Amino acid sequence: MSDTVSKALLPAGLRDFLPPDAALEAHVVSGLMADFGAHGYERVKPPLIEFEENLLDGAGAATSKDTFRVMDPVSQRMMGLRADMTIQVARIATTRLAKAPRPLRLCYSGQVLRVKGTQLTPERQFTQAGLELIGSDSPAADAEVIALAAGALAALGVQGVSVDLNLPTLVPVLCDELELSPETQLRLRAALDQKDAAAVREMGDPVQDLFGELIRCSGEVDTVMERLGRLDLPQAAAQRRDRLKDVVALVRRLMPGLSLTVDAVENRGFEYHTGISFSIFAPGARGELARGGRYRAGTAKEKAVGCTVYVDTVMGVIAPPADRPRLLLPYGDRAQAAAWQSKGWITVAMLEDGIADPEAEARRQRCTHYVSNGQVRTVG
Amino acid sequence: MSDTVSKALLPAGLRDFLPPDAALEAHVVSGLMADFGAHGYERVKPPLIEFEENLLDGAGAATSKDTFRVMDPVSQRMMGLRADMTIQVARIATTRLAKAPRPLRLCYSGQVLRVKGTQLTPERQFTQAGLELIGSDSPAADAEVIALAAGALAALGVQGVSVDLNLPTLVPVLCDELELSPETQLRLRAALDQKDAAAVREMGDPVQDLFGELIRCSGEVDTVMERLGRLDLPQAAAQRRDRLKDVVALVRRLMPGLSLTVDAVENRGFEYHTGISFSIFAPGARGELARGGRYRAGTAKEKAVGCTVYVDTVMGVIAPPADRPRLLLPYGDRAQAAAWQSKGWITVAMLEDGIADPEAEARRQRCTHYVSNGQVRTVG
Numbered sequence: 228m229s230d231t232v233s234k235a236l237l238p239a240g241l242r243d244f245l246p247p248d249a250a251l252e253a254h255v256v257s258g259l260m261a262d263f264g265a266h267g268y269e270r271v272k273p274p275l276i277e278f279e280e281n282l283l284d285g286a287g288a289a290t291s292k293d294t295f296r297v298m299d300p301v302s303q304r305m306m307g308l309r310a311d312m313t314i315q316v317a318r319i320a321t322t323r324l325a326k327a328p329r330p331l332r333l334c335y336s337g338q339v340l341r342v343k344g345t346q347l348t349p350e351r352q353f354t355q356a357g358l359e360l361i362g363s364d365s366p367a368a369d370a371e372v373i374a375l376a377a378g379a380l381a382a383l384g385v386q387g388v389s390v391d392l393n394l395p396t397l398v399p400v401l402c403d404e405l406e407l408s409p410e411t412q413l414r415l416r417a418a419l420d421q422k423d424a425a426a427v428r429e430m431g432d433p434v435q436d437l438f439g440e441l442i443r444c445s446g447e448v449d450t451v452m453e454r455l456g457r458l459d460l461p462q463a464a465a466q467r468r469d470r471l472k473d474v475v476a477l478v479r480r481l482m483p484g485l486s487l488t489v490d491a492v493e494n495r496g497f498e499y500h501t502g503i504s505f506s507i508f509a510p511g512a513r514g515e516l517a518r519g520g521r522y523r524a525g526t527a528k529e530k531a532v533g534c535t536v537y538v539d540t541v542m543g544v545i546a547p548p549a550d551r552p553r554l555l556l557p558y559g560d561r562a563q564a565a566a567w568q569s570k571g572w573i574t575v576a577m578l579e580d581g582i583a584d585p586e587a588e589a590r591r592q593r594c595t596h597y598v599s600n601g602q603v604r605t606v607g
Numbered sequence: 608m609s610d611t612v613s614k615a616l617l618p619a620g621l622r623d624f625l626p627p628d629a630a631l632e633a634h635v636v637s638g639l640m641a642d643f644g645a646h647g648y649e650r651v652k653p654p655l656i657e658f659e660e661n662l663l664d665g666a667g668a669a670t671s672k673d674t675f676r677v678m679d680p681v682s683q684r685m686m687g688l689r690a691d692m693t694i695q696v697a698r699i700a701t702t703r704l705a706k707a708p709r710p711l712r713l714c715y716s717g718q719v720l721r722v723k724g725t726q727l728t729p730e731r732q733f734t735q736a737g738l739e740l741i742g743s744d745s746p747a748a749d750a751e752v753i754a755l756a757a758g759a760l761a762a763l764g765v766q767g768v769s770v771d772l773n774l775p776t777l778v779p780v781l782c783d784e785l786e787l788s789p790e791t792q793l794r795l796r797a798a799l800d801q802k803d804a805a806a807v808r809e810m811g812d813p814v815q816d817l818f819g820e821l822i823r824c825s826g827e828v829d830t831v832m833e834r835l836g837r838l839d840l841p842q843a844a845a846q847r848r849d850r851l852k853d854v855v856a857l858v859r860r861l862m863p864g865l866s867l868t869v870d871a872v873e874n875r876g877f878e879y880h881t882g883i884s885f886s887i888f889a890p891g892a893r894g895e896l897a898r899g900g901r902y903r904a905g906t907a908k909e910k911a912v913g914c915t916v917y918v919d920t921v922m923g924v925i926a927p928p929a930d931r932p933r934l935l936l937p938y939g940d941r942a943q944a945a946a947w948q949s950k951g952w953i954t955v956a957m958l959e960d961g962i963a964d965p966e967a968e969a970r971r972q973r974c975t976h977y978v979s980n981g982q983v984r985t986v987g
Contacts, residue, residue, distance in 0.1 A: 239681045246649035265948040267955035269626035297675045301619045352654050365958040568645040575647035578745040
């Protein structure tokens with residue numbers, strides 16, 4: 228359907244989803260929820276607004292500047308309009324569902340808002356969906372969440388799903404074990420973020436050997452895991468590498484064909500993630516389709532792993548469900564409606580009697596079929 | 608699952624939907640959307656916030672005191688957090704979809720917020736769903752919307768669905784035709800609202816005859832239509848009665864078993880509705896399940912009829928979908944997962960190896976089935 232009026236009707240970064248986009252979005256969300264649900268993830272739904280201090284607690288602090296505030300006239304306290312749902316789901320898991328058996332599997336979907344868009348993503352309202360697996364530290368939990376998210380996206384028709392695995396705690400742990408000074412750590416971090424191998428070499432021992440190798444640990448999973456395996460890592464760093472190896476093996480078993488890459492020095496999300504983190508990509512997508520990893524949930528700091536799916540981005544890389552045939556039914560004749568609907572057809576009732584040319588009327592109403600002399604015919 | 612922490616965590620009137628409520632809500636919404644969609648209603652999704660003046664335009668003005676406001680840092684203009692979606696859908700229909708062929712059938716669902724709850728309904732966030740049929744004045748349009756909303760609720764398992772039909776324009780039209788003074792009209796309206804037949808009789812001619820009869824036109828549809836039919840109404844009022852008769856006949860054809868009542872002097876919603884309006888009830892519900900009627904859409908004042916479904920109220924009167932069997936799968940053994948899931952089962956993976964008593968573990972994880980020696984067994 229055409230867009231006849233200026234979008235200036237709506238504030239910047241906000242938009243109406245028209246047909247067929249709104250239905251496609253619902254299709255993505257219900258597909259994800261059905262897939263997660265089939266694996267034991269139960270749906271929760273936190274409110275759109277809640278007290279600012281709960282919403283922006285702990286890891287939520289990162290969303291503070293993105294969050295609209297409104298005064299609650301009842302309590303006279305400030306409330307925030309959520310910019311992210313994961314903090315809310317962690318709150319539910321660790322408070323209201325504190326006594327539910329572990330591991331606790333939850334999934335969710337809803338709208339989030341942010342105060343301002345960016346140049347790259349001007350949108351200010353997004354559909355977020357996700358799953359959280361709370362109360363297990365097992366590598367099998369990491370693997371389950373990764374494989375489930377990637378599998379659900381593939382099931383929705385996303386072509387060429389790939390997962391990039393990161394170890395955001397590896398570099399800090401190594402820095403500690405090597406007793407690098409804060410200044411050296413800052414220089415090193417900058418060099419690693421820019422993948423600047425020359426700068427790393429210039430830093431001399433003990434940085435140049437280990438990090439010079441680590442910076443090359445980026446790319447196809449088997450190559451990287453072999454390279455990582457050859458490194459002589461101190462104990463804490465070696466444990467993290469071994470865990471990554473375990474998770475990779477488990478993901479492989481769950482999804483043998485999945486394209487996997489590793490970037491051992493990737494740092495994003497470090498403030499939040501406490502172990503393996505990951506991003507899910509597909510060719511042609513505007514950005515990541517999903518992002519997740521290990522974290523600690525709630526004030527109780529429960530071990531958890533989760534994944535957020537960016538539904539709007541997913542919508543950009545899947546084909547909409549095939550158009551269903553639309554049958555224009557004669558005025559007052561609904562006898563056939565249910566039978567056609569049960570075969571997946573859409574039926575559209577004529578609301579006026581005596582329309583002379585039902586085929587022309589069907590075409591006008593974007594129907595693919597109409598009834599003539601009791602027979603269903605295709606619009607020519 | 609149990610509620611272990613005080614609800615004081617959330618502002619008054621806001622709540623977390625826990626399992627199984629969040630899934631039940633999604634089930635209601637997807638059922639409604641699927642049903643409306645099968646009848647040609649296409650989904651739209653307006654944003655949660657938009658400029659105050661658009662949101663509170665025309666019929667939206669009624670929601671003004673319920674609407675949270677936030678400043679838009681981009682435009683420096685005030686935005687409102689919607690308290691109702693029908694105004695937004697009418698805006699979409701009459702602006703962005705102004706050139707889409709008529710009749711235009713749209714459906715929608717989303718969250719709405721209001722600043723304060725009431726004693727009766729303390730909630731401040733609701734799930735709204737609905738359908739709008741825009742650009743037709745035919746009685747068949749009224750009947751379609753009524754039958755579709757009632758039918759979708761019945762299909763969701765609501766028992767004893769009944770529709771109360773109202774004619775909010777009848778009394779004002781009669782007052783005009785009888786040239787009653789504003790004072791008399793006010794007294795009459797108060798008497799009718801209280802169904803006070805004695806007060807109506809005391810008002811003498813010409814009020815007492817006509818309105819004394821009209822006030823009795825409330826109840827089972829056949830009785831009321833017969834009574835209305837016997838009234839000697841002036842032309843404009845008679846036209847409205849005849850239209851009601853047409854709509855009743857058409858609804859009967861679409862849903863022969865539907866329980867119908869009529870209240871000819873019911874006044875609620877008059878400010879908004881321009882023709883027949885209706886409310887849908889069911890025994891045991893906290894209030895109306897749905898409400899709708901004729902109105903004029905957008906600044907273009909297009910003829911329209913629509914219906915809003917109160918999803919939270921519907922949830923109170925339907926049985927949740929039957930629990931699906933939950934199968935606890937042994938560690939690392941996912942081979943069977945897809946096969947069981949395709950039969951509608953939920954599979955839950957063990958995340959640790961070497962659990963000695965899989966039946967006890969299945970019970971602990973609220974599973975109904977587990978695997979022992981390669982066989983699926985029921986938890987005893």
